[in-house]
Amino acid sequence: MSGTTPWISWTILAPLAGATLSVLVARRAVPIAVIASAATIVSVAATVGQVASAGAVSSAAGAWGAPLGITLRADGFGALMLATFGVVGPLVSLQAIGRRGGPRARRFLVLWLFAWASLNALALSADVFNLYVTVELVTLAAVGLIVVERDRRALAAGLRYLLLSLVGSLFYLMGVALLYAATATLDTELLGERVTPEPASWTALALMTAGLCLKAGLCPLHAWVPPAYTSAPPAVSALLSGLIGKAPYVVLVRLWVEVFPGSLGGGAARLLGALGALGIFWGSLLALRARRLKRVLAYSSVAHVGYLFLFFPLGTAGAWAGAAYVAVSHAAASASMFMAVEVVERSVGHDMLDATKGVAHRRPLTFVALGLAGMSLMGLPPSGGFVAKWLLARAALERGEWWWAAVVIAGGLLSAGYVFPILRGAFAPQRRSPELRRAPRHAELVSLSLAVVALALGLIPLRLMALLKLAGRS
Amino acid sequence: MSVWMLYGAAAIGVFSAGVFGAFGATTHVVRRVLGVNIMGGGVFLLLVASARRAPSAIPDPVPHALVLTGIVISVSATALAMAIARALSVTRERDSPAPPRDEPPR
Numbered sequence: 001m002s003g004t005t006p007w008i009s010w011t012i013l014a015p016l017a018g019a020t021l022s023v024l025v026a027r028r029a030v031p032i033a034v035i036a037s038a039a040t041i042v043s044v045a046a047t048v049g050q051v052a053s054a055g056a057v058s059s060a061a062g063a064w065g066a067p068l069g070i071t072l073r074a075d076g077f078g079a080l081m082l083a084t085f086g087v088v089g090p091l092v093s094l095q096a097i098g099r100r101g102g103p104r105a106r107r108f109l110v111l112w113l114f115a116w117a118s119l120n121a122l123a124l125s126a127d128v129f130n131l132y133v134t135v136e137l138v139t140l141a142a143v144g145l146i147v148v149e150r151d152r153r154a155l156a157a158g159l160r161y162l163l164l165s166l167v168g169s170l171f172y173l174m175g176v177a178l179l180y181a182a183t184a185t186l187d188t189e190l191l192g193e194r195v196t197p198e199p200a201s202w203t204a205l206a207l208m209t210a211g212l213c214l215k216a217g218l219c220p221l222h223a224w225v226p227p228a229y230t231s232a233p234p235a236v237s238a239l240l241s242g243l244i245g246k247a248p249y250v251v252l253v254r255l256w257v258e259v260f261p262g263s264l265g266g267g268a269a270r271l272l273g274a275l276g277a278l279g280i281f282w283g284s285l286l287a288l289r290a291r292r293l294k295r296v297l298a299y300s301s302v303a304h305v306g307y308l309f310l311f312f313p314l315g316t317a318g319a320w321a322g323a324a325y326v327a328v329s330h331a332a333a334s335a336s337m338f339m340a341v342e343v344v345e346r347s348v349g350h351d352m353l354d355a356t357k358g359v360a361h362r363r364p365l366t367f368v369a370l371g372l373a374g375m376s377l378m379g380l381p382p383s384g385g386f387v388a389k390w391l392l393a394r395a396a397l398e399r400g401e402w403w404w405a406a407v408v409i410a411g412g413l414l415s416a417g418y419v420f421p422i423l424r425g426a427f428a429p430q431r432r433s434p435e436l437r438r439a440p441r442h443a444e445l446v447s448l449s450l451a452v453v454a455l456a457l458g459l460i461p462l463r464l465m466a467l468l469k470l471a472g473r474s
Numbered sequence: 475m476s477v478w479m480l481y482g483a484a485a486i487g488v489f490s491a492g493v494f495g496a497f498g499a500t501t502h503v504v505r506r507v508l509g510v511n512i513m514g515g516g517v518f519l520l521l522v523a524s525a526r527r528a529p530s531a532i533p534d535p536v537p538h539a540l541v542l543t544g545i546v547i548s549v550s551a552t553a554l555a556m557a558i559a560r561a562l563s564v565t566r567e568r569d570s571p572a573p574p575r576d577e578p579p580r
Contacts, residue, residue: 129540136547140554147558155562162555163506167496170513173544174489177517180537181482181524 007050008059008072010043011082011120019113026106030097033109037090040116044086051079052467058126071187073126076467080324081123081250085243088331089116091450092238092339095443107148108235115141115244122247128176128259129186131251132169135215139165142244146232157227164214164224168248171211175204179259188258195260205260209268212255215248218272218309219279222302229298234342235443237294241301242335246327249308253323256312269312276309277407284414293341293351296418297334300377303411304330307392310404314395321465322391329384329457333376336450339443340370346439353421360426362436365444367426372451374419376458379412384457481523489516503559507552514548 018036022029050057051074058073074082093112096105118137125131139162146158180186182201183194195201217225229237256269283303290296304326311323341351343366348355360367376385389408396404495509518541525537 133543133547136551140551143554143558150561150565152562152565155558155565159503159555159558159562162551162558163496163510166510166551167513170510170517173517174520177520177524181520181527
């Protein structure tokens with residue numbers, strides 16, 4: 001383990017300071033947010049670089065060691081999540097900077113910076129209670145983002161998400177209390193050594209897993225997802241679906257791999273995998289039947305949460321790489337699709353499925369983005385989505401459990417069923433050219449850049465794999 | 475049966491009462507928020523009780539720090555929930571019920 005390093009702390013301090021300053025100096029909020037974002041990106045890049053060259057790095061905040069202090073630790077998985085948050089998030093937030101600092105854009109930027117600080121802290125936490133705090137901070141910032149436009153439907157959806165999320169977190173915290181009572185430590189590494197197979201540990205694992213599944217929106221606990229993703233502004237839905245929705249999963253993986261290492265492969269892991277498969281089918285079927293673009297994407301997100309959970313019954317390094325790749329490629333592709341829907345909605349005035357009809361020739365950038373990101377969601381080569389699904393299917397076949405591979409392939413076919421109608425409509429000939437309203441140009445560019453990221457993930461998988469191999473904390 | 479077990483059982487009772495309040499037959503927002511707060515109370519009770527579990531005479535300070543942090547979070551979350559509930563009731567009074575722009579019923 002290397003010595004203390006300042007970069008890892010700055011990935012949290014920079015966005016937090018930026019958010020606080022932009023609240024205090026509201027008139028200069030946008031420039032402050034830009035500077036804070038740039039500083040955060042530099043810190044994230046430096047931290048990821050350190051992990052890639054020298055392995056896991058850690059730092060005791062305020063030089064207070066465990067058990068009273070908080071240790072920040074970046075391993076391969078943490079660095080991968082940091083990089084994902086640091087690429088997708090700033091790109092999405094560019095659309096608010098382009099809006100020339102109206103009060104709505106200012107609120108969005110402040111809340112995004114708070115969310116970013118919490119997400120980075122979550123990726124770097126090595127302590128089950130600190131994970132609780134960061135998960136809760138992510139939730140509070142996410143609820144603020146959902147209700148940012150004070151729209152009535154968004155307020156109702158935000159309140160529902162907040163209450164369910166709080167219940168989920170308290171189940172998790174109850175598990176933390178039980179674990180601490182049994183082992184007298186909160187550090188994930190020490191817990192991994194001290195947890196013994198006894199009723200208290202199993203109860204804690206069950207409570208924590210149930211709470212996190214509720215927060216992650218694992219089918220059948222996904223009822224809060226569609227209202228939240230469809231009533232929030234599309235840029236917020238992009239952040240929710242792409243980044244914030246992955247946060248509970250990160251905690252869950254840490255729990256199952258580091259704290260309860262022996263539990264993988266048991267009946268509970270197969271149950272999680274079965275629920276994941278159920279989510280893939282149910283989410284895809286509802287996406288096929290949905291008639292609004294945002295609703296298609298919301299249900300597609302439910303399906304993609306399902307892929308993430310296929311890791312638990314397989315439990316191998318290959319499955320792990322596949323699930324992590326699903327998380328990263330879906331973050332870019334889904335955020336790109338939501339931003340493209342923003343352009344369509346602004347241009348046509350609504351987001352029904354036929355809104356894309358005949359728009360392809362007038363908004364070519366957006367439809368290139370929809371096509372590329374759609375390829376990744378469907379899992380067509382050479383996109384990131386393809387690599388992810390291929391890794392998962394291969395891991396299943398290597399273990400001789402072909403049914404998980406069948407689920408992955410069937411899910412890919414179903415997703416083609418809901419992505420193609422969006423694209424086909426766009427190129428369908430129309431007798432009269434529709435009247436289009438002005439749409440934000442920078443939203444088009446953001447959507448396209450994210451789609452290119454999703455595509456590029458399919459071309460450079462080996463570099464990221466090398467990062468993931470460092471997952472073991474040494 | 476030790477005193478610790480007694481407190482532990484009480485904590486689980488309070489937690490369960492909170493779950494019932496949050497998910498029970500009611501749909502009123504304030505009741506749900508109170509239910510969530512009672513759940514939190516149950517967890518905090520368990521944590522404080524576990525501080526006394528060690529055989530030494532000095533209580534373990536870590537659970538106390540956790541409870542303090544937990545209270546701060548639960549106060550902030552409650553405030554946010556009440557603020558949204560209030561904003562929602564204000565917009566409900568102001569706007570006439572708009573037709574939902576959702577999918578048509580199946």
